[in-house]
């Protein structure tokens with residue numbers, strides 16, 4: 001890709017900051033818009049950071065009048081599934097309605113293309129695994145539905161206004177910058193690998209393991225962990241594809257290999273050379289036994305290939321990041 005100028009909304013967050021790092025390494029110009037509600041200014045390793053809410057039409061109008069972008073990446077979102085069940089209004093407002101404001105502003109100022117952060121949560125309870133993009137979408141919580149609605153808006157806007165987009169349906173983002181400069185720091189933390197590692201350091205209580213009676217070889221849930229730098233490379237390839245005239249659409253981003261919660265606990269214990277403290281709890285409602293991606297479309301169409309597919313490597317990077325924060 002030639003040197004380009006990109007807008008990264010939510011670029012101070014976990015995944016967005018790894019994309020910013022990758023864009024800077026490729027010598028692109030980057031403007032990050034993030035209200036720092038969950039992100040950190042220190043996670044933005046280059047480019048310019050504008051601390052602002054993106055859900056502000058007057059702000060977007062002025063941004064698009066004064067800057068010429070070759071493309072937009074949109075990560076900003078509320079992301080806690082359990083909170084979305086208790087407070088769905090917050091999720092439809094922040095994830096769906098706010099993105100409509102962005103799409104309309106992009107349409108009116110002729111800005112594009114867009115790469116959007118979607119999620120495997122749009123599929124709901126899997127009817128088969130590995131899950132490909134033709135699997136029915138039947139999100140089972142407001143978080144997933146708020147993202148699915150955005151995907152539907154994207155499709156309608158592409159049809160009506162020729163606004164090009166790719167929605168990347170991530171499975172479980174994990175790992176950290178191999179040099180441990182940036183990594184995962186959600187608050188509250190809800191993701192398994194940081195929770196396991198922080199249970200070791202004492203930053204979090206013992207890890208709660210929900211359910212040991214699933215229909216899986218060791219009885220614990222199986223998930224597909226994808227390194228955050230591999231997610232970043234998928235974004236750049238998706239943008240490149242759109243800039244070169246590729247058709248709008250959705251792509252799964254996952255390793256295609258599942259690991260059980262027990263396997264993650266064992267690997268984390270080995271990497272940290274200390275046992276993850278665990279307490280056992282019953283199943284949580286709405287947790288499917290197995291979520292594994294079929295990401296062949298991204299491999300074939302975008303030319304994407306994960307570089308850090310090995311769970312030990314993913315956890316080693318997460319552990320190095322975790323230790324660097326003490």
Ligand SMILES: NC(=O)c1ccc[n+]([C@@H]2O[C@H](COP(=O)([O-])OP(=O)(O)OC[C@H]3O[C@@H](n4cnc5c(N)ncnc54)[C@H](O)[C@@H]3O)[C@@H](O)[C@H]2O)c1
Pocket residue numbers: 009010011012013014015016033034035036037038039040052053054055074075076077078079094098117118119120170171172173174186
């Ligand atoms: N982490 C995962 O495993 C995962 C899995 C599937 C999908 N996703 C999606 O990926 C995206 C990024 O996830 P993440 O884990 O990096 O989350 P994150 O919370 O670390 O990052 C989101 C960023 O957006 C910013 N933000 C939120 N609302 C904003 C607003 N109104 N205006 C400006 N900035 C705002 C936050 O400050 C934060 O920096 C989200 O859209 C999420 O739904 C994440």
